[in-house]
Structure formats: structure tokens, C-alpha cells
């Protein structure tokens with residue numbers, strides 16, 4: 001039996017339509033137009049593509065949207081000054097500094113400089129803390145998107161064993177907290193975990209967020225498990241002739257072909273988790289705008 005494929009695109013479209021309707025209502029009834037500022041430093045092609053999509057989709061949802069493209073040699077104090085200006089800007093309710101930053105910049109002080117109430121990435125320690133203690137928090141977009149897909153697939157997940165592979169600030173840690181809040185039994189696995197294959201094989205829900213192409217093999221997966229692949233890795237084509245031409249394609253952290261034969265349901269790469277991220281960013285921006293404006 002092959003796994004059910006969890007398509008992110010239709011779910012993301014549904015959420016974008018809901019956000020668009022809510023933005024129209026906020027504008028009509030409260031004169032409130034949610035505003036998003038996206039900051040990109042440097043010219044990394046993948047980041048440029050993500051930032052373009054964030055700008056386009058926020059505009060399409062009827063939001064106020066600004067994108068700040070800064071040169072790769074921007075200084076730390078210049079970036080922090082821009083963040084401070086955005087914190088003070090009443091038209092902006094959400095601030096996202098695209099990561100990774102160029103290597104001469106330190107991301108921690110930049111994230112700390114963002115007003116937690118405008119931190120639509122959920123990266124600030126205040127939001128990470130709120131999530132951990134169960135207070136209303138702005139939560140990282142990709143993990144929230146994963147949870148929407150997991151709930152769409154499984155419904156109630158209470159008591160299920162979830163294994164999260166990867167412990168990043170942006171994905172692994174927040175998704176583990178969200179799964180815990182949904183009453184899963186959660187294991188966080190990472191590069192130092194012993195017998196990672198056996199740990200993965202014990203998962204009813206397996207979330208892969210490590211950034212290593214096709215690391216998780218078919219025989220690491222419990223038959224019938226739900227597999228959420230957050231990885232986006234660019235690799236040469238399998239076909240040697242195409243690979244020789246320098247052609248590349250996107251693959252996840254899970255060996256998709258093998259996993260398809262074992263899992264109960266699985267997100268593809270691309271078009272699985274990916275489209276959910278921007279949809280949840282739009283939703284977080286609406287949430288932030290409502291909180292800042294005191295609208296229910």
C-alpha cells in the first residue's frame with residue numbers, strides 16, 4: 001500500500017482565503033489594515049525567492065506590505081536600527097527578518113531587538129517562553145503549518161508518539177512544544193541521538209527538520225506512520241546526464257520513494273509543508289495586528 005500524500009497547497013490556499021476575508025473585514029469594520037515588514041540582507045537566491053513570495057502573498061491578502069532589501073555588507077547596528085524603526089512604525093504589525101543572515105551578522109541580538117508583539121516568526125525569547133508555558137504566543141510559521149497538516153490528517157493526536165528530528169529554534173523546538181501541547185508523547189532527536197533509526201521507527205508521527213537530503217530511509221519508518229518532511233534540500237538530478245548539465249532538484253530530509261511504501265501519510269517536497277509557511281505568516285500578521293489594536 002502506498003501512503004496518502006498530504007498536499008500543502010490546497011490547505012494553504014484555504015487559509016489564505018480565510019485571511020483575505022478577515023483582512024477585508026478588519027479594514028471595513030475597524031479601519032485596521034494588518035501590515036507586514038520583511039527584511040532581507042544579502043542576495044541568497046533561495047531567501048530572495050521566499051521573500052518575494054511573502055511580499056506578493058501579503059499584498060494579495062489585502063495587507064500593507066513592505067520589503068526592505070539591504071546589501072550583503074550591512075552592519076549589525078544598521079540592521080538593528082531598521083528593526084527599531086519598524087517596531088515604532090504604527091502601520092507595521094509583523095516584522096520578519098529572513099534567516100540565515102550573512103555570516104558577519106549575529107542573528108540573536110537582531111531577533112532580540114524585534115518587539116515580541118510584532119515577532120510573527122515566533123523567534124523572540126518572550127514568544128518561545130510563552131509557547132513553552134502555554135500562554136498565547138506568536139509561534140513560528142512552519143511549525144504551526146505542520147500542526148495544521150497533522151490535525152487535518154489524524155484529527156486528535158492525544159497519546160500518540162511524536163518524534164521530532166532536529167532541534168532548531170525555528171522548527172524543531174517549537175514543533176515539539178506544539179505536539180506536546182496537543183498531548184502527544186514527544187521525543188526530540190538530533191545529530192547526537194543514538195540509534196536514530198530505531199527512535200524514528202517508534203514514531204506514530206515523524207517530523208523531519210534536519211536539512212540533510214533523504215537522510216530518513218524507508219526502514220526507519222513505522223508502517224502506517226504520519227511523516228512530515230520539513231526539509232528543503234537542493235541536490236543534483238539522479239539522472240547522471242542531467243546532473244552533468246548542473247541540473248538540480250528539491251528533495252526533503254526523508255527518502256520519499258522509500259517512505260511512500262511504508263508510511264500511512266506523507267508530505268511531499270516540494271508542495272507539502274512549504275506552502276503552509278507563508279499562509280501561517282499571513283495569519284500570524286493578522287493575529288499580531290488584532291492584538292496590537294485591541295480588536296477581538
Ligand code: GUN
Nearest residue numbers: 096097098099100121141
Ligand atoms: N528562513 C527559512 N524559513 C524562514 C522563516 O520561516 N523565517 C525566517 N525569518 N527565515 C526563514
